[in-house]
Amino acid sequence: MKKLSLPWIIIPTTVALLLPLFLRDQYFLHISVLILIYTGVTVAWNIMSFGGVLSLGHAAFFGIGAYTVSILYVDYGVNPWLGILAAIIFAAVGSLVLAIPLLRLRGPFFTLATLAYVEVLRLLAIWAVPVTNGSVGITTPPTQGLAYISFESRQPYYYIALAFTLAAIAISIWIYRSKLGYHLRAVATDEDAVRALGVRTNRVKLGSLLISAGMTGAFGAFAALYFFVIEPDTQFSATLYSIQPALNGIIGGMGTIAGPIVGAIIMTPLGEWLRVTFSGASQGVNFMIYGAVLIIIVRLMPGGLVEGFRAIARKTRRGGKGRGGKRSADAKTTKEGE
Amino acid sequence: MGNSLLSVENVTKRFGGIQAVGGVSLELGHQEIIGIIGPNGAGKTSFFNLLSGMFIPDTGKVTFDGKDITGTDPATRARMGVGRTFQVVRPFKGMSVAENVMVPLLVNDPGVSKAHRKAMELLGDLGIAQLADTPTEALTLAQRKRVEVARALATEPKLLLLDEVLAGLNSREVIDVLPFVTTVRDRGVSILMIEHIVSAVMEVSDRMMVLDHGKVLAVGDPQTVIKDPKVIEAYLGSDEEE
Numbered sequence: 001m002k003k004l005s006l007p008w009i010i011i012p013t014t015v016a017l018l019l020p021l022f023l024r025d026q027y028f029l030h031i032s033v034l035i036l037i038y039t040g041v042t043v044a045w046n047i048m049s050f051g052g053v054l055s056l057g058h059a060a061f062f063g064i065g066a067y068t069v070s071i072l073y074v075d076y077g078v079n080p081w082l083g084i085l086a087a088i089i090f091a092a093v094g095s096l097v098l099a100i101p102l103l104r105l106r107g108p109f110f111t112l113a114t115l116a117y118v119e120v121l122r123l124l125a126i127w128a129v130p131v132t133n134g135s136v137g138i139t140t141p142p143t144q145g146l147a148y149i150s151f152e153s154r155q156p157y158y159y160i161a162l163a164f165t166l167a168a169i170a171i172s173i174w175i176y177r178s179k180l181g182y183h184l185r186a187v188a189t190d191e192d193a194v195r196a197l198g199v200r201t202n203r204v205k206l207g208s209l210l211i212s213a214g215m216t217g218a219f220g221a222f223a224a225l226y227f228f229v230i231e232p233d234t235q236f237s238a239t240l241y242s243i244q245p246a247l248n249g250i251i252g253g254m255g256t257i258a259g260p261i262v263g264a265i266i267m268t269p270l271g272e273w274l275r276v277t278f279s280g281a282s283q284g285v286n287f288m289i290y291g292a293v294l295i296i297i298v299r300l301m302p303g304g305l306v307e308g309f310r311a312i313a314r315k316t317r318r319g320g321k322g323r324g325g326k327r328s329a330d331a332k333t334t335k336e337g338e
Numbered sequence: 339m340g341n342s343l344l345s346v347e348n349v350t351k352r353f354g355g356i357q358a359v360g361g362v363s364l365e366l367g368h369q370e371i372i373g374i375i376g377p378n379g380a381g382k383t384s385f386f387n388l389l390s391g392m393f394i395p396d397t398g399k400v401t402f403d404g405k406d407i408t409g410t411d412p413a414t415r416a417r418m419g420v421g422r423t424f425q426v427v428r429p430f431k432g433m434s435v436a437e438n439v440m441v442p443l444l445v446n447d448p449g450v451s452k453a454h455r456k457a458m459e460l461l462g463d464l465g466i467a468q469l470a471d472t473p474t475e476a477l478t479l480a481q482r483k484r485v486e487v488a489r490a491l492a493t494e495p496k497l498l499l500l501d502e503v504l505a506g507l508n509s510r511e512v513i514d515v516l517p518f519v520t521t522v523r524d525r526g527v528s529i530l531m532i533e534h535i536v537s538a539v540m541e542v543s544d545r546m547m548v549l550d551h552g553k554v555l556a557v558g559d560p561q562t563v564i565k566d567p568k569v570i571e572a573y574l575g576s577d578e579e580e
Contacts, residue, residue, distance in 0.1 A: 179444040197442035198416030
């Protein structure tokens with residue numbers, strides 16, 4: 001069992017806590033909040049990929065969370081904090097629809113089912129006008145204060161998002177190292193073999209779905225309060241909240257602890273920066289560059305950024321000792337055997 | 339049934355037009371080792387799948403430890419004490435040998451650190467403690483096979499189904515792995531083992547069963563079975579076809 005390396009937890013957490021003291025600029029704070037939301041959703045998404053499952057359905061849970069908190073707040077006057085709790089529960093319950101394909105379909109077929117689910121919910125949100133206000137969407141009340149998670153400055157949002165994200169990371173680490181984590185990681189290799197060892201794999205997979213969806217619902221709810229306005233095409237956007245978290249996770253390193261965090265922290269500002277920088281140029285240039293970056297990373301570091309950085313660190317360390325050649329050749333053969 | 343651990347009564351399994359298992363019966367006693375041999379496609383692995391719950395038989399009955407388990411799922415059977423290895427060993431990726439063994443140990447929820455301690459104990463008993471922290475990707479085939487057996491043993495089985503644990507090993511490695519089987523029996527486990535290397539199975543088996551075309555060709559004392567003219571014909575005949 002690997003021990004957690006404390007410096008790797010303490011240093012980034014301290015930096016994150018102190019960041020708003022140096023970043024006074026509201027735009028940068030906004031980007032930071034976005035990074036935190038995306039980190040949280042990616043970490044939540046990654047809990048399913050511990051079990052080798054690729055979901056493109058997380059926009060569904062994100063949207064359910066957003067709509068739950070907003071409808072409860074606007075129509076029923078339920079406090080947003082309670083609304084976030086409800087969002088977690090509703091997102092988890094909503095994920096049960098995907099339990100059927102999760103337990104029956106394998107690999108890409110499940111992934112396609114999840115994508116379809118997002119689309120169904122998006123259309124449902126447009127169509128069910130009395131509940132969701134259709135395409136117009138819902139605007140949350142402007143009443144400010146911690147009790148309503150509504151502020152003038154972005155700093156409090158930042159700290160709330162940070163608390164949520166740290167909680168998500170803590171849950172993810174805990175699961176990875178728990179019984180559920182061991183069973184999930186084993187399922188990722190060979191479900192039949194795991195069953196033959198006495199593990200009820202359906203429960204394991206279902207557990208990861210519920211936890212992952214619930215966590216995503218919390219971030220959807222928080223994001224709804226942060227943006228004030230929610231509407232079907234944004235909150236149930238497969239591009240924004242299904243594909244983006246999956247990309248972050250795959251780029252960083254699917255199924256690892258650090259991978260999704262690193263992926264979200266690097267890819268979110270990159271996407272945002274490209275969007276702003278090339279907004280004047282002909283449309284779509286930002287996506288072209290973004291796509292090129294993705295291809296380069298996947299080509300150079302097929303195991304993800306974290307794995308790639310580790311390999312580079314190993315190489316430079318060995319190179320320093322002057323016997324890099326043979327050793328790194330050894331490392332290469334082991335890697336190919338994976 | 340008497341006091342046999344496993345009792346199989348006339349099980350059949352058909353896939354479309356192919357009769358994979360066509361009425362096999364077998365009694366296995368406590369701490370008995372039965373070697374199963376037969377040409378490729380004889381239905382050996384299908385028979386194992388019927389015993390481990392991967393397939394449910396079309397007809398027939400499987401009784402284990404006095405209970406009818408004919409229709410139960412693999413996880414339930416494993417919890418009751420039916421352990422198995424797979425022909426193609428696939429250790430869990432990204433996990434060390436000890437962590438692989440912890441997967442079944444955690445089924446009974448002893449807590450992660452206790453499961454780790456138990457895994458280390460088991461690996462020690464089996465003489466492969468030095469592999470504990472090795473990532474499974476770095477293991478040789480012979481080592482993987484041993485880890486596969488260790489993992490199955492961690493379910494604390496009463497019956498262990500070994501599906502070609504010797505296949506793909508060179509003769510030295512076979513000599514290394516074979517005593518493993520008797521070590522396992524000495525822990526109080528009954529064993530059914532599918533093997534292609536006849537001389538190796540004969541060495542450790544109390545009885546042997548020969549399958550061909552999904553049916554039992556012969557069963558009994560290894561020396562007698564191997565001299566059975568029907569067996570010789572089926573075995574040598576199919577070897578020439580290969």
